[in-house]
Amino acid sequence: MLVLLISLMILFIFSYIGTDKQLAAPSNLFCLSFIGAAIFALLNQKRWSLILDHRTYWVIVLSVFEFTLLTVVIWRLFRYFINNQATNYIYSKNDTLENIENINIKLLFLITAQLISIYFISRELKRVTGLSNIFQAMSYYNFNANNNLNINLDMPRFINLISNFSIGTGFYAELMIAKSIVIRKKINYLFLVVACLGLVTSMIYGSRGGAIIAFLSFIIYLLIELGRKSGWKPINVKIYIYIFISIIIILILLQVTSFLFQRKGTENNLFQYISIYIGAEIKNLDIFIRNGLYPVKGDIWGQQTFYSLIPIFAKIKGVTVIKYFLDIPFQMVNGYNLGNVYTTFYSWIYDFGYVGVPILTAVMATLSTIFYCLAIKNKENKYPGAISVMFYGYIGSLVGLSFFSNKFYEGLTTSLIYYLLMWYILNIFFRVKFKNR
Numbered sequence: 001m002l003v004l005l006i007s008l009m010i011l012f013i014f015s016y017i018g019t020d021k022q023l024a025a026p027s028n029l030f031c032l033s034f035i036g037a038a039i040f041a042l043l044n045q046k047r048w049s050l051i052l053d054h055r056t057y058w059v060i061v062l063s064v065f066e067f068t069l070l071t072v073v074i075w076r077l078f079r080y081f082i083n084n085q086a087t088n089y090i091y092s093k094n095d096t097l098e099n100i101e102n103i104n105i106k107l108l109f110l111i112t113a114q115l116i117s118i119y120f121i122s123r124e125l126k127r128v129t130g131l132s133n134i135f136q137a138m139s140y141y142n143f144n145a146n147n148n149l150n151i152n153l154d155m156p157r158f159i160n161l162i163s164n165f166s167i168g169t170g171f172y173a174e175l176m177i178a179k180s181i182v183i184r185k186k187i188n189y190l191f192l193v194v195a196c197l198g199l200v201t202s203m204i205y206g207s208r209g210g211a212i213i214a215f216l217s218f219i220i221y222l223l224i225e226l227g228r229k230s231g232w233k234p235i236n237v238k239i240y241i242y243i244f245i246s247i248i249i250i251l252i253l254l255q256v257t258s259f260l261f262q263r264k265g266t267e268n269n270l271f272q273y274i275s276i277y278i279g280a281e282i283k284n285l286d287i288f289i290r291n292g293l294y295p296v297k298g299d300i301w302g303q304q305t306f307y308s309l310i311p312i313f314a315k316i317k318g319v320t321v322i323k324y325f326l327d328i329p330f331q332m333v334n335g336y337n338l339g340n341v342y343t344t345f346y347s348w349i350y351d352f353g354y355v356g357v358p359i360l361t362a363v364m365a366t367l368s369t370i371f372y373c374l375a376i377k378n379k380e381n382k383y384p385g386a387i388s389v390m391f392y393g394y395i396g397s398l399v400g401l402s403f404f405s406n407k408f409y410e411g412l413t414t415s416l417i418y419y420l421l422m423w424y425i426l427n428i429f430f431r432v433k434f435k436n437r
Contacts, residue, residue: 001042001052004282007061008035011068018072020079021234022376024223026368026399027071031064033403037343040279048283048333056286059345059354063361070365078373106430107190110169114197117162121155121204128153134204142206163201164415167210168422170198171217175390178221182229208257213411215250216397217390219243224375224389232376251278272336280338281403284331285346295353300324304347305360305406308413347406364408368392368399387423394419 012031019025041050122134131137144153173194180187195214202210222243226235255273288294300310300321307326314321327350328340348356375392394416401407 001038001045001050001282004052004057004060005035005038005042007057008038008064011061011064015068015072018068019075020232022223022227022232023235023240024220024227024372024396025071025075026365026372026396027068029220029396029400030067030071030365030402033400034060034064034343037279037282037403040275041282044275044279044283048280048336048338050283050286052282053286053290056282056289059285059289059349059357060282060343063345063357066358066361067365070362071369074366074369075373078377082373082377103188103430104190107188107194110194111190111197114166114169114194114201117166118197118201118204121159121163121201124155124159125204128155138204138206140206145205145207161418164418165422166201167198167214167415168419169426170195170201170214171390171394171419172423172426173198174214174218175221175386175393178218178225181222182225203257208254212250212401213394213397213407216400217393219246220393220396221389224393227376276337276339278403280331281341281343281405283333284338284340284342287331287333288342288346289349294349295356296327296350298324298351302351304350305352305356305409307347307406308410312414341405343404344402344406344408347409360409364399364402368395368408371395387420387427390423391420 008031012028012035015025015027015031016023019028022028041048044050122137125141126132126134126137129137129140131140141153173191176191177187177195180191195218199211199214202214222239223235226239227233251274252270254277255270258273296304298304303310303324304326310321328342328346330340331338345357348360352359371388371392375386375388377388394411395408398407398411
């Protein structure tokens with residue numbers, strides 16, 4: 001494990017320097033995600049009897065190397081052909097929303113709409129689960145989704161639409177908060193309420209994944225805005241320290257929220273609990289690779305990797321797809337429940353064997369880097385929120401969760417389309433004349 005950690009750190013240094021020390025670049029996020037997992041796996045090496053198989057080592061290291069190399073190459077080409085245009089942007093006071101007329105009235109309208117959305121979602125959640133206690137309903141709904149119980153708890157389309165509205169609005173508010181912190185060094189607290197209600201909406205289904213994605217997106221927004229303000233010079237080390245402390249706080253809150261959601265594992269101490277979320281994935285992947293039972297020929301091509309995309313394309317083509325569940329068994333090692341997440345590589349190897357790893361890594365690296373280049377190239381301030389920045393914040397957070405599971409390809413859903421539409425509508429909603437100050 002120590003060799004893996006050292007290898008990943010070397011690759012991160014190469015990535016960090018190769019991307020001009022821009023921490024928000026996708027290869028840096030990809031490297032850091034596996035470095036964090038490797039650290040916790042190393043700390044639990046004896047407890048989990050973790051002696052890394054050489055195949056597991058090479059799968060991780062070669063994929064991270066490929067991702068890093070592609071990102072650096074695309075980034076360098078971008079910088080060369082754009083001729084550093086991205087660094088020519090100069091902020092004006094109109095780059096945040098605080099000085100827009102009737103801003104608070106508009107925000108209060110959004111907050112009211114979000115509260116109404118949360119009310120209807122909660123009511124429907126209790127109805128489909130048959131439970132009157134909202135926390136029990138949240139826990140049962142999530143348990144059904146994660147444990148392949150063949151119980152129909154589908155929510156009406158209207159509920160899905162208002163959920164996407166509230167969550168998408170939360171992402172928008174996060175970018176506005178990041179802009180305000182960087183430019184004005186203050187926050188409109190109504191924006192903070194909008195962002196928090198977006199987090200509540202994402203967690204109301206009993207899962208904290210959406211909230212974690214939102215938190216990582218905010219960090220990416222902040223890094224991009226800080227980079228833009230400084231002309232893409234290296235960010236002050238203090239910012240990285242603040243981000244690190246924030247991540248530690250979020251990790252601590254994971255166990256706190258597990259009590260609300262009635263999750264298993266609350267009997268573990270804090271270190272063990274965090275280790276299962278950040279670190280056990282490498283042990284689980286190693287178990288899977290050692291078993292050698294892959295690729296698995298399922299009824300549907302790419303059914304593990306493209307679990308979220310298959311229903312979308314099937315609907316477009318008018319094809320009926322039999323409902324199936326992800327094959328992600330829980331692992332027990334030396335009496336420790338290590339969960340059922342295996343890093344992003346599990347799904348790829350499960351469906352396509354080792355040949356799928358370089359192909360899917362290349363696709364993810366190429367797309368995420370292009371989206372990143374588009375995000376930092378954005379110079380227009382005719383709209384308050386840059387959709388390209390919000391889009392990359394979402395995509396970048398999925399890349400940053402690659403140590404956990406196949407988040408990147410799982411995250412390409414119709415919800416993302418709704419978010420894009422919502423961000424466009426919100427830009428129109430907030431595009432009014434500025435006050436003269």
